[in-house]
Amino acid sequence: VILLTVVLFFVSSLLLPYVPPILASAMVLFLGIELTFEAVWTSCSTLLWSEWCVVMGTVIACTFLGFAPGFGVGIGIATIIYMGWGVVDGVCERPLFFF
Secondary structure (H helix, E strand, O other): OHHHHHHHHHHHHHHHHHOOHHHHHHHHHHHHHHHHHHHHOHHHHOOOHHHHHHHHHHHHHHHHHOHHHHHHHHHHHHHHHHHHHHHHHOOOOOOOOOO
16 A cells, blocks of 8 residues: 555656646535535534534634634533533542541
8 A cells, every 4th residue: 555655645646637627626615515514413423412512603703704713612612512511511530638
């Protein structure tokens, strides 16, 4: 696999002019739609509602703000939600004084 990857790395510049631009654009569009569908709809049944809100917040922020700021917003939302769950679910299991 490594050998094939290295060969393709050096040969791809010779093959790329023969790939129609509409084919590359269609592939990028298809992958974008498919990955968005998988992140938003398919994960709905496996994630908690708070985790799904993190996914939706990140998708919406990336759509309207761009990738880097949207990624930052997603990290911020995840931090706030997981810290909140940690406070709500956190139980003091050990005594205050250790003797």
